[in-house]
Amino acid sequence: MAEIVGGIGTSHVPSIGAAIDGGKTDEPYWQPLFAGYGAAREWLAETKPDVAIIAFNDHASAFFLDLVPTFAIGTAEVFPPADEGFGPRPVPPVHGHPDLAWHLVESLVADEFDITIAQEMPVDHGLTVPLSIMCDQPEEWPMKVIPLAVNVIQYPQPTGRRCYRLGQAIRDAVDTFPGDERVVIFGTGGMSHQLQGERAGLINSEFDRAFIEELEHDPEALTELKRATYMREAGSEGVELIMWLIMRGALDDEVDRVHWHYHVPASNTAAGLVVFENA
Numbered sequence: 001m002a003e004i005v006g007g008i009g010t011s012h013v014p015s016i017g018a019a020i021d022g023g024k025t026d027e028p029y030w031q032p033l034f035a036g037y038g039a040a041r042e043w044l045a046e047t048k049p050d051v052a053i054i055a056f057n058d059h060a061s062a063f064f065l066d067l068v069p070t071f072a073i074g075t076a077e078v079f080p081p082a083d084e085g086f087g088p089r090p091v092p093p094v095h096g097h098p099d100l101a102w103h104l105v106e107s108l109v110a111d112e113f114d115i116t117i118a119q120e121m122p123v124d125h126g127l128t129v130p131l132s133i134m135c136d137q138p139e140e141w142p143m144k145v146i147p148l149a150v151n152v153i154q155y156p157q158p159t160g161r162r163c164y165r166l167g168q169a170i171r172d173a174v175d176t177f178p179g180d181e182r183v184v185i186f187g188t189g190g191m192s193h194q195l196q197g198e199r200a201g202l203i204n205s206e207f208d209r210a211f212i213e214e215l216e217h218d219p220e221a222l223t224e225l226k227r228a229t230y231m232r233e234a235g236s237e238g239v240e241l242i243m244w245l246i247m248r249g250a251l252d253d254e255v256d257r258v259h260w261h262y263h264v265p266a267s268n269t270a271a272g273l274v275v276f277e278n279a
């Protein structure tokens with residue numbers, strides 16, 4: 001049977017992707033951020049997963065306010081990088097795993113998660129920047145990818161608890177897939193940031209660091225956090241952190257934190273990265 005071999009939580013700030021694409025990662029502004037990514041990249045290169053399930057949010061690229069799926073799974077063979085206004089990022093297309101994606105859809109719907117099926121979906125920075133953070137600039141991404149788009153843009157977003165339970169159901173689905181795929185799961189977005197309004201630029205490092213601690217040791221406690229609490233404490237876009245709970249729900253109760261990195265700022269955002277393995 002397929003198995004989940006690790007989980008990655010990471011920010012997906014567009015300017016991090018632009019720094020990689022533009023060859024700026026050694027510049028003084030960016031160097032301290034990228035210095036913290038090396039060990040995680042090595043971990044992925046050694047772990048060699050066959051598939052990554054990436055929980056991310058679309059930022060009005062594939063979906064707009066006329067169509068807002070709460071959870072959508074990409075079942076396509078290929079997902080092109082989205083044009084977010086400056087042309088698509090110069091990154092390889094993302095190759096899917098339709099068999100496992102359809103198995104996820106079937107298993108999750110049987111488990112009473114009403115998943116939207118996306119047979120076409122351009123993928124924006126929410127998905128491609130985490131790939132670049134973990135894989136740098138390969139000719140082709142080193143693994144298949146199943147995109148899991150989560151609505152964190154338009155009220156009402158799913159609760160953190162719902163996201164955690166979805167992760168648990170994804171774990172059950174992977175465990176029953178008749179294959180030998182080794183799977184990693186990503187939760188992306190965050191950490192604290194607010195892109196709009198009077199509090200634009202808000203960063204709450206204390207909250208972010210406590211979030212990573214609790215995610216490791218007591219994720220059930222984090223599932224009690226209300227969406228309004230994320231927004232108050234971590235900024236209006238800090239609510240993206242609920243997607244890290246999907247990743248954590250798909251792992252064992254006990255995990256080892258094999259790497260982590262936290263850096264402020266990446267544009268006006270706190271950038272975090274954590275890698276977990278089952279203990």
Ligand code: DHB
Binds near residue numbers: 013269
């Ligand atoms: C920005 C956009 C994001 O989607 C995000 O998660 C963080 C930062 C930005 O535009 O700076």
Ligand code: FE
Binds near residue numbers: 059126189237240
């Ligand atoms: Fe975002």
